[in-house]
Amino acid sequence: MNRDDGELLLFWLVPVLGVTWLVAFLVFPGFVHPMSPTMSAEQVAAFYRDPENLPRIRYSMVVFNWFCIALIPFVSLIVMQIRRMSHRTPILQYCYLGCLTGGPVLFFIANLFWLLAAFRPERRPELTQMFNDLAWVTFTGQVGFLVAQCVFLALAIFLDRQARPVFKSWVAHFNLLIAAALAPASFVALFLTGPIAWDGFLSFWVRNSAIALWIVVMTLVLGKNIYERRREAGIAR
Amino acid sequence: MRAVAVQAAPVLPSGLFERLAWHWRYNPKLEFWIAWYSMVFFYNLFGVVFVGMTRVMPPPQPWWDTPRVVQWFNDNHNGLLVGFGIIFLVSGLTAACNALIGYSMRRMSVSRAFAYSYIAIYSVSALPGMLLTAIALTVGAMRPERDPELIYWLYDMGFMCFVGTMGIFLIGTLVWMIAILIDKNRVLPKWFGYLNICNLITEFVVATSWVFKKGVFAWNGAIAFWVDTAVFAVYTVAFIYLLRKMIKREDFGDGPLPA
Numbered sequence: 001m002n003r004d005d006g007e008l009l010l011f012w013l014v015p016v017l018g019v020t021w022l023v024a025f026l027v028f029p030g031f032v033h034p035m036s037p038t039m040s041a042e043q044v045a046a047f048y049r050d051p052e053n054l055p056r057i058r059y060s061m062v063v064f065n066w067f068c069i070a071l072i073p074f075v076s077l078i079v080m081q082i083r084r085m086s087h088r089t090p091i092l093q094y095c096y097l098g099c100l101t102g103g104p105v106l107f108f109i110a111n112l113f114w115l116l117a118a119f120r121p122e123r124r125p126e127l128t129q130m131f132n133d134l135a136w137v138t139f140t141g142q143v144g145f146l147v148a149q150c151v152f153l154a155l156a157i158f159l160d161r162q163a164r165p166v167f168k169s170w171v172a173h174f175n176l177l178i179a180a181a182l183a184p185a186s187f188v189a190l191f192l193t194g195p196i197a198w199d200g201f202l203s204f205w206v207r208n209s210a211i212a213l214w215i216v217v218m219t220l221v222l223g224k225n226i227y228e229r230r231r232e233a234g235i236a237r
Numbered sequence: 238m239r240a241v242a243v244q245a246a247p248v249l250p251s252g253l254f255e256r257l258a259w260h261w262r263y264n265p266k267l268e269f270w271i272a273w274y275s276m277v278f279f280y281n282l283f284g285v286v287f288v289g290m291t292r293v294m295p296p297p298q299p300w301w302d303t304p305r306v307v308q309w310f311n312d313n314h315n316g317l318l319v320g321f322g323i324i325f326l327v328s329g330l331t332a333a334c335n336a337l338i339g340y341s342m343r344r345m346s347v348s349r350a351f352a353y354s355y356i357a358i359y360s361v362s363a364l365p366g367m368l369l370t371a372i373a374l375t376v377g378a379m380r381p382e383r384d385p386e387l388i389y390w391l392y393d394m395g396f397m398c399f400v401g402t403m404g405i406f407l408i409g410t411l412v413w414m415i416a417i418l419i420d421k422n423r424v425l426p427k428w429f430g431y432l433n434i435c436n437l438i439t440e441f442v443v444a445t446s447w448v449f450k451k452g453v454f455a456w457n458g459a460i461a462f463w464v465d466t467a468v469f470a471v472y473t474v475a476f477i478y479l480l481r482k483m484i485k486r487e488d489f490g491d492g493p494l495p496a
Contacts, residue, residue: 087268088265089269091268097332102329102361105364106368126387133376137379141375142372144329146329148327151329159268187322187326189318
């Protein structure tokens with residue numbers, strides 16, 4: 001097995017993880033119809049105490065706890081593409097590397113708050129509500145690293161000035177578009193209703209669809225690059 | 238793959254937009270300057286948000302009673318929610334600062350392990366540095382009708398995560414300090430290496446805020462907050478200036494790009 005084959009293994013983890021995340025997302029009862037921030041403490045406690053919901057909350061969040069960090073190897077493959085770009089310094093590569101851990105680790109923390117809320121749902125409703133708030137604000141509002149990651153990649157692509165650039169320039173524009181789609185979610189706590197609220201159009205539907213779309217599109221362009229390079233290097237599939 | 242034929246850079250034009258366009262196209266140090274200006278932009282914004290908007294610096298009293306803490310959240314409701322929204326949005330810019338500092342160690346006569354461990358440690362520095370605080374105080378502010386005891390708990394979480402989280406900055410600073418002091422390429426001056434020691438010592442001193450709720454060692458105290466913040470401010474201004482000097486000194490010429 002040569003060293004590029006290892007990259008293929010990491011690459012083919014992505015579709016597997018994508019399915020895992022999608023299933024966990026659908027199993028968590030708080031996502032399918034996103035929980036409203038206007039729910040009272042009693043309603044939030046009832047949501048966690050509901051014997052139909054409780055196992056689904058725990059199992060889906062355990063799955064996310066296992067696999068949310070698994071995004072990092074995938075994004076590391078994008079770092080390998082940035083390394084191949086025609087840059088004068090490794091600065092943009094380091095910028096991108098510095099963003100990799102932030103997003104998944106913050107999701108990991110949100111995930112802990114959800115699991116804690118579900119650990120003893122018989123606790124005072126106000127406590128369950130507080131953990132639920134911490135989880136949703138962390139999950140929804142923490143888009144900074146993902147935004148920066150998209151912007152740094154776009155800059156890296158624009159500055160990759162060679163006859164055959166590593167990524168075509170539409171990939172840069174696409175990343176900027178995703179960054180813009182994620183940005184409004186930062187202000188999630190300002191409103192309990194409307195598009196910015198954590199169950200709102202921008203903060204929930206646009207933000208999460210943008211992340212899903214980003215993973216799908218980047219998987220495709222990354223896979224194309226990896227396979228093209230193998231063909232050129234004459235490595236048998 | 239072949240390198241693109243090098244175009245000779247035209248003379249720097251006048252006019253702001255023309256100049257920016259010129260730099261975008263021809264400045265061989267563009268990658269550095271993007272990271273450097275991102276860093277300067279971030280630290281300025283950090284100051285505006287933490288001092289001006291959220292009133293987290295200087296911190297309010299750790300010995301207030303519960304109604305006073307609830308009132309503090311009510312007084313700063315919008316400042317907290319808007320200010321920390323901005324911080325959530327721009328937190329990724331910290332990566333630009335860490336990239337430049339990591340690069341400074343690549344230029345030194347030291348093992349790459351220094352740059353790699355610095356970037357690895359600091360890739361999560363935004364959490365103890367500001368994000369955990371921002372999350373706790375945002376949740377504290379978002380529901381004024383929440384049980385006051387829980388608001389008080391979020392207040393403690395917010396300020397202790399801000400003042401009392403030390404290890405990442407302690408070890409990160411230590412790594413940079415050792416690299417600067419043993420470096421033979423003189424990438425950064427030795428006096429700055431010693432300034433790192435000051436920053437490092439403050440990380441030990443602030444540990445007292447976990448014990449004392451009043452006086453100079455509390456989270457808003459003369460030693461645990463003011464001395465610590467003054468050292469951090471001097472340290473930050475110094476490295477922003479020194480990194481600028483490092484970029485200016487780099488000699489790339491305008492040769493062809495690596496293919």
